[in-house]
Amino acid sequence: MEIATKDPLNPIKQDVKKGKLHYVANLFPYKGYIWNYGAIPQTWEDPGHSDKHTGCCGDNDPIDVCEIGSKVCSRGEIIGVKLLGILAMTDEGETDWKVTAIHVEDPDAANYNDINDMKRLKPGYLEATVDWFRRYKVLDAKPENEFAFNAELKDKDFAVDIIKSTHDYWKALVTKKTDGKGISCMNITVAESPFKCDPDAAKPMVDALPPLCESACAVPIDVDKWFHNQRN
Secondary structure, eight states, rough: EETTTSTTOOOOOOOEETEEOOOEEEEOOSSSSSEEEEEEEEEEOOOTTTTTTTTTOOOSOEEEEEEEEEOOOOOTTTOEEEEEEEEEEEEEEEEEEEEEEEETTTTGGGGGOOOHHHHHTTTTTTHHHHHHHHHHHHGGGOOOOHHHHGGGEEEEHHHHHHHHHHHHHHHHHHHTOOOTOOOOBBBSSSSTOTTTHHHHHHHHHHTTOOOOOTTSSSSOGGGEEEOOOOOO
């Protein structure tokens, strides 16, 4: 599922690859995602800006978040999180930051304050996170992803700086100081944005969207298939 950045009001939609609905493969030993995977609102990785840490431009999306708490969140759920660290992935030559965080209401949230707490309390989880992101596209006949900083996660202060900078890029986008090149900036909340519209005008667009069909839609049988990739 992706935030459809080029659609009005940016709804959540299933990604499509080569004309087919796109699912996350179960690449052994992982069953789908290994965390709650989401994004930070009001951030944007600017494709016109070359990141000083990675040497690559942004991927034209909000910053992704891997939430490591014990609750499996619902699709579209909005939660508050504590930042722990950030991974600098380069996906097909684009900077694609991955924030690691924990739900503020998680029973163990008080025990997690930085990346070292994650290493201590969830041994192997960071390594699995890097491995998952490194290999998850190989089944699409793509090369393994690469990382800055030798695939080491940076600390929460570093993560805050990255989030602040991508928030500034987002502000430039929604105030028309930057060309979004096809991104729909229509919104009902940002007062200073020339793209702001009245909620009454937005409601028909929302009402016209197709309903969820989780129970009615046929899911391809290979969605529940295990895949193995052999390393040479």
